[in-house]
Amino acid sequence: MYRSHVLVCGGTGCTSSGSQQIIDTLKREIKAAGLENEIEVVKTGCFGLCALGPIMIVYPEGTFYSMVQEKDIPEIVSEHLVKGRIVSRLVYDETVTENGIKSLQDTAFYSKQNRVALRNCGVISPENIEEYIGTGGYEALGKVLTEMTPDEVIQTILDSGLRGRGGGGFPTGMKWKLARNIVPNADQKYVCCNADEGDPGAFMDRSVLEGDPHVVLEAMAIAGYAIGANQGYIYVRAEYPIAVKRLEIAINQAREYGMLGKDIFGTGFDFDIGLRLGAGAFVCGEETALMTSIEGNRGEPRPRPPFPAEKGLFGKPTILNNVETYANIPRIILNGAEWFSSMGTEKSKGTKVFALGGKIKNTGLVEIPMGTTLRTVIEEIGGGIPNGKKFKAAQTGGPSGGCIPAEHYDIPIDYDNLISIGSMMGSGGLIVMDEDNCMVDIAKFFLAFTVDESCGKCTPCRIGTKRLYEMLDKITKGQGTLEDLDKIEELCYYIKNNSLCGLGQTAPNPVLSTLRYFRDEYIAHVVDKTCPAGVCKDLLKYSIDPDKCRGCTLCARKCPASAISGTVKQPHVIDQDKCVKCGACMETCKFGAISKN
Amino acid sequence: MKSLEELKAIKDKMQSTIDLRHEDPAATKVIVAMGTCGIASGAREVLNAFAEAVAENGITKNVMVSQSGCIGLCENEPVAEVISPGKDKVTYGHLTPQKAKEIVQKHLIGGTVVDEYRI
Ligand SMILES: Cc1cc2nc3c(=O)[nH]c(=O)nc-3n(C[C@H](O)[C@H](O)[C@H](O)COP(=O)(O)O)c2cc1C
Ligand code: SF4
Ligand code: SF4
Ligand code: FES
Numbered sequence: 001m002y003r004s005h006v007l008v009c010g011g012t013g014c015t016s017s018g019s020q021q022i023i024d025t026l027k028r029e030i031k032a033a034g035l036e037n038e039i040e041v042v043k044t045g046c047f048g049l050c051a052l053g054p055i056m057i058v059y060p061e062g063t064f065y066s067m068v069q070e071k072d073i074p075e076i077v078s079e080h081l082v083k084g085r086i087v088s089r090l091v092y093d094e095t096v097t098e099n100g101i102k103s104l105q106d107t108a109f110y111s112k113q114n115r116v117a118l119r120n121c122g123v124i125s126p127e128n129i130e131e132y133i134g135t136g137g138y139e140a141l142g143k144v145l146t147e148m149t150p151d152e153v154i155q156t157i158l159d160s161g162l163r164g165r166g167g168g169g170f171p172t173g174m175k176w177k178l179a180r181n182i183v184p185n186a187d188q189k190y191v192c193c194n195a196d197e198g199d200p201g202a203f204m205d206r207s208v209l210e211g212d213p214h215v216v217l218e219a220m221a222i223a224g225y226a227i228g229a230n231q232g233y234i235y236v237r238a239e240y241p242i243a244v245k246r247l248e249i250a251i252n253q254a255r256e257y258g259m260l261g262k263d264i265f266g267t268g269f270d271f272d273i274g275l276r277l278g279a280g281a282f283v284c285g286e287e288t289a290l291m292t293s294i295e296g297n298r299g300e301p302r303p304r305p306p307f308p309a310e311k312g313l314f315g316k317p318t319i320l321n322n323v324e325t326y327a328n329i330p331r332i333i334l335n336g337a338e339w340f341s342s343m344g345t346e347k348s349k350g351t352k353v354f355a356l357g358g359k360i361k362n363t364g365l366v367e368i369p370m371g372t373t374l375r376t377v378i379e380e381i382g383g384g385i386p387n388g389k390k391f392k393a394a395q396t397g398g399p400s401g402g403c404i405p406a407e408h409y410d411i412p413i414d415y416d417n418l419i420s421i422g423s424m425m426g427s428g429g430l431i432v433m434d435e436d437n438c439m440v441d442i443a444k445f446f447l448a449f450t451v452d453e454s455c456g457k458c459t460p461c462r463i464g465t466k467r468l469y470e471m472l473d474k475i476t477k478g479q480g481t482l483e484d485l486d487k488i489e490e491l492c493y494y495i496k497n498n499s500l501c502g503l504g505q506t507a508p509n510p511v512l513s514t515l516r517y518f519r520d521e522y523i524a525h526v527v528d529k530t531c532p533a534g535v536c537k538d539l540l541k542y543s544i545d546p547d548k549c550r551g552c553t554l555c556a557r558k559c560p561a562s563a564i565s566g567t568v569k570q571p572h573v574i575d576q577d578k579c580v581k582c583g584a585c586m587e588t589c590k591f592g593a594i595s596k597n
Numbered sequence: 598m599k600s601l602e603e604l605k606a607i608k609d610k611m612q613s614t615i616d617l618r619h620e621d622p623a624a625t626k627v628i629v630a631m632g633t634c635g636i637a638s639g640a641r642e643v644l645n646a647f648a649e650a651v652a653e654n655g656i657t658k659n660v661m662v663s664q665s666g667c668i669g670l671c672e673n674e675p676v677a678e679v680i681s682p683g684k685d686k687v688t689y690g691h692l693t694p695q696k697a698k699e700i701v702q703k704h705l706i707g708g709t710v711v712d713e714y715r716i
Contacts, residue, residue, distance in 0.1 A: 001613075001649050001652055002614075002617075002643060003645055003661075004617075005614075005617055038641075038648075039644060059617050059618045060617050060618075060661045060663045062620040082631070082636070083631050083632065083636070083666055084629075084631035084663070084664030084665045084666050085666040105620060123618055124615075124618075126652070130607055130610070130611050131615070133604060133607045134607070134608055134611025134612060134614055134615040135609075135615055136600070138604055139608070142601045157699055197665060257599050259599070265599070265600060265604075321702065450679075498624070515671060
């Protein structure tokens, strides 16, 4: 019996800022204070506020400490844990009010969130199946096996309105129904989980696996029962070592407790799960490539149809769902389809997890009801854009998606709204850009990613994206023409229409959407040969205003290229041929005499 | 292989652990003062007795047992406050683990303030 729990984040973010050392020191100090039988230290998954890591929370008070350092631990133990005095200087400042400390649930970051898929992340130890069971874990599996027919399970998922969280938004219940019925009397079927998460900047699935791995196992077993499969595979990238380790532990514990294996709950239903590690190719997140990879072959897509529901893994009927999709399933079974469909918008039910990144204060993980506006996500939950800069656009859907410009700041986020403005929900990466981001450069960045990741199987994608990249590169170097803009657009549609798989079909999206909303920026690059955001180096010119320059020589001494000349107390000048546009001089000048344009 | 009953048993066993990590504004709070004087006169044993009795009686969902610094009632230590939403705060003093268990039974479960331990 522990009277108090200290939860320390063991997610990837906090682990990289030293949370394991904090846990070790904490345990040592607690022991030294003779409290080891009263206070339990629990390593959890991600709390979401990764920017403020390492995170620690002390229950029952619910005191939220952020940016905790190893050297702070003795004070937390002697003051808070022994004497009940909260160490206020380490408390997350948003929870500090005039009248003391308010609950984390009441902070701007958490109050607008609704945690369904992330409900156990940062609450339980992912390495202890009993904690998962304590939150109602495996009850849904027990319920479907003993009280529901497979068709009833599928109907519940259909009624809930759950759509795939991996990007496409296909209705999950429909997918299950097809896999159940399309091939009568199939001798073998499979349930797969897509934990490849290749979208740069996205870490929603990783956080679920690190924080609550059992929810995925339970959901896969439920899916197995629903479609008539007894084998599952989780395809997870090897670059997620913490997630892989926790999955291994979870699978072993689930087998030990009889939640996986033969005759689950004595109902005669068998189900087991194997892990398959991917090497981190983006294309392996595409469903047919993923299955090809599990089969032991090179991860290349194949044409559809046949769809996996008919001929998937090893040629057998297969369903593939995303990690977050699965994370919703057990709650839908326990709380009912109506509970789930009461959240969200007409055609997008439930919640969605987003990984906030880029120019935003609270970089981290949030889960919001569908239909929340982008403004709420960025300004309220995300804490706004740092340094008083202006919001310019947000990229959703990563390299397959598009940008949402300021004019759509108040759009309720759901599948259909995002498509209608030329972006997409994607798997949940949300990168915020401010006035200092150049949209041509952004498009080029994502395209560079797809050029690298194209598997090369089909020509439109392999060669088309490369040519597209070259044209964008030309523009950022000031060598583009207006004609190029038309050619770019034409090539975009060609690639979209002729590529074999989703990678190629969506690769042009970042280009098309920036062209749609920020054409003037492209034109500035092409016609005026300037980069309005001041990002594209070849279009920048640093110059010194002779009226403001006092001849202090600071810039000349700082310049790595020796491009600045001038005598003391006389205005200095920059030799444009030598200048490498590093910007060092501008930062150094105390008189604001140097500008770029 | 576990049966559904065994699953339920594990869940019940873990209930107090999971409840401890939920902040419920409607919960009654028992706050034991843990200043130096309090600790010297046995506040930790009292704190643990409260926590154990609340768990043993299965009322962790409605009652949160926590600690605070010294509240300035040193001559009455060990001291605990019981704060129920919408009710007056009740302060108990000169506590022992035994008295703590009694307060859990009579006040927190039975709903009757234990006047003789009040200060
Ligand atoms: C190039 C490419 C990469 C993809 N990467 C992922 C991924 O990392 N994770 C994921 O869940 N789905 C990914 N998808 C979508 C999957 O193909 C598939 O639609 C999804 O896993 C289905 O699950 P859901 O219906 O639950 O969303 C990707 C698709 C494409 C075309
Ligand atoms: S579209 Fe690209 S990634 Fe997909 S099969 Fe063709 S070359 Fe490979
Ligand atoms: S931008 Fe860099 S290279 Fe150019 S003049 Fe300034 S310091 Fe020198
Ligand atoms: S990894 Fe610790 S809060 Fe996200």
